[in-house]
Amino acid sequence: MxxxxxxxxxxxxxxxxxxxxxxxxxxxxxxxxxxxxxxxxxxxxxxxxxxxxxxxxxxxxxxxxxxxxxxLTPMDRVRIVRHPQRICLTDILENVYDNYTELGGLGEYSIDPSMLIAQAYISRRVGKKVVNQPVMVIGQEKGHGEEFRNGGSVKPWGNAKALHYMKVAQEEGIPIHTYIFTPGSYPVEDYPGAAQQIARNLYDISKIDVPIVAVFSEGGSGGAEAIGLADRRLMLSHGYYSVISPEGAAAIEGRLRGGDRVSSELVSRCASRLKITADENLQMGYIDRVIPEPNLGARPYHYDFFRTLRSEVIRATNEVCASVRGMKLFRAMALRQKETGDDEAVFMRWGLGKRARFNLLEKRHEKYRRMASEAYVDKRSLLIKAGSALQGVAWSTRSLVLYDLVGRGIKLARMGVEDIQAEARLVRDRTCRMLRMNGEDDGRGGKISPEDREKLLKLSNPEQGACISDGTWRYCSPQACDDKTVSCPNADNEGCLDLWAPDLFGDFAGVCSHCGHHFRMEYQWYLYNVFNYAEAFEFNSEIESANPLNYEGFTLKINEARKKTGQRSACITFETRIEGINTVVACLTAPFRGGSVGAAEGEKFIRAIERAQRKQYPLIAYVHGTAGIRIQEGTNGVIQMPRCTMAVRRYMDSGGLYLVIYDTNSYAGPVASFLGCSPYQFGIRSSNIGFAGPGVITETTGINVPPGYHGAWQALARGHIQGIWDRREMRKNIHQSLLTMGGRNLYYR
The missing domain is CATH 1.20.1270 (Substrate Binding Domain Of Dnak; Chain:A; Domain 2)
Incomplete structure (x- = not known):
């Protein structure tokens, strides 16, 4: 040179x-x-x-x-992964894989240059023979300062494209390698919507039964989780994996408004507090292994690094395959060693049989179920914990005997009897016509008994399931104690008259009597008037939100939230009866830290799901409001997205009915995962639903969103929810949903 x-x-x-x-x-x-x-x-x-x-x-x-x-500080590492000279996915395809073909589509809503997909293969020498092992490579592509790549911020259709080709890999039985190079997903609600698509990705990926290996460079919140649910999660030593960007955390901590800018010192402090580095995530258990990089980060001319990366992804794929099927002794010993030397020397077929695929899904579920177990406080004694475990076994055994063994036989017998009765009825009808029998009751009509009439008209009864009793609500809002008049925000357009607060928040349940506008109501109103909380059984109340990262000042904020609300976390889980139907309810309450989800909330939600599955009950998630994932818990919070979604998928696959009802402001991670994956989602008229709030969208994209962009009617038009409910009819609508919705095995009916 x-x-x-x-x-x-x-x-x-x-x-x-x-x-x-x-x-x-x-x-x-x-x-x-x-x-x-x-x-x-x-x-x-x-x-x-x-x-x-x-x-x-x-x-x-x-x-x-x-x-x-x-x-290097954590913020220095953030600057490294964002630098244009940082390696990108194209560099990896060129240097790690032996051949590849990029896959895409036609049209704006198929091609997203931020999401790169390629079918590639890795050539392995086995004796004198060369074997090409195919693999599907999926990841965000930043390029080297290419603006059209949008900085790796993927739009919803880019994530949809990734999910499509993951399913292609599943059909072909080949492994999937995902590479995460994103600061976060692009926050737009255009169909399919950022939150909807990430939730769909998580829900479907949890059942992709081929080996998945993820490599993290820049893992920003939900954008990383969209393709980050994997059997082995590796991380580059200079990468970061976080619930939010350090700048975003600083903006929240600094309570910035308008065009204010955060100081670089606060941004650096937030980067350190969030524990976003590879070593910190490895210590917390969210990463399986760290891949060492050259000093100050890998760049395209670091060819030795690409050899290391190739060796690591081969080793990780081998480990996944070895963990779910039997293999020879010496290869197992070689993979268990921390330093295998030449990982390419350990050859293994990456195709899995039916039994191995089943084991793969079981191990994946167990892997994520164990995560974040140290990030919350469980004050139950060992005796109570043991009793709860035994109780769960008893419920599972009862359901197995009652529903799967005895119930299945009864169900088959009933179906046989119904078929015989239908055949006999048809023979009788035809015989009657042949004999010209014209009696009053020829088997096709006649008088209906009062009992049968009541059954036929049961769902049409407008009073069925009403929340009101003797002309008054069971719970009255404290706002009804104010001796003042309240103006409806639609008064100028709709001509609404001012309402007296005791009437509006008392008899009218916070609904304008003229235009139907819904004012905000406390979550207690719903608990007592809709879910019969006074007679319900609350469980897992001993699980408390904690400060797993020792985030400065957060313990004080958690204690203040406990004193203010009387709750130990933002999630309340209980078992209740709605019109005679046993139901498990998980409620996210906005007054406790904005209804944000951390490790405690995620654990309580999963336990509610497991309880509903064991007892064969329907599950209702009522979201009084959620601000997203709790940033002060860092990765302990964001990992709840795949954890809870996998639990929901397991419950729904077993035949459970999962309803989600939104109210007030519901945004970000929970909506983009375990809430948004339900096929039955509804919004109260006062709800706002989306991936990111108006301020976040404007800050990240420069686009000013129109009024009502996240309103319930817009969410319905985008297909995010399946209906809009009046608050006063919520209990009736839930009861009707329990009677009419859901798939097989709805034993509670």
């Missing part, structure tokens, strides 16, 4: 270092800048010893880069 090219290469390295550390005074950078200027002078003067000086400078670069590597 000529001297000028070597100088240009060092100049690029210096520019890269400046971008990472240029926000602070650094003697190493100043020294490199001075020495590089001297080399340029010597080269320009034609000095003969310019080459020797350049060799010394290259050694100095290597030495100082190693020194700076030890000084």
């Amino acid at each position: 000529s001297i000028n090219k070597r100088i240009d290469s060092l100049s690029q390295r210096l520019g890269y270092i400046r971008d990472i550390f240029g926000h602070q005074e650094n003697e190493s950078i100043l020294m490199l800048d001075t020495e590089l200027g001297e080399c340029r002078r010597l080269a320009g003067a034609g000095e003969g010893h310019a080459g020797r000086a350049l060799a010394r400078l290259e050694d100095l670069f290597n030495f100082l880069e190693a020194k700076l590597e030890k000084e």
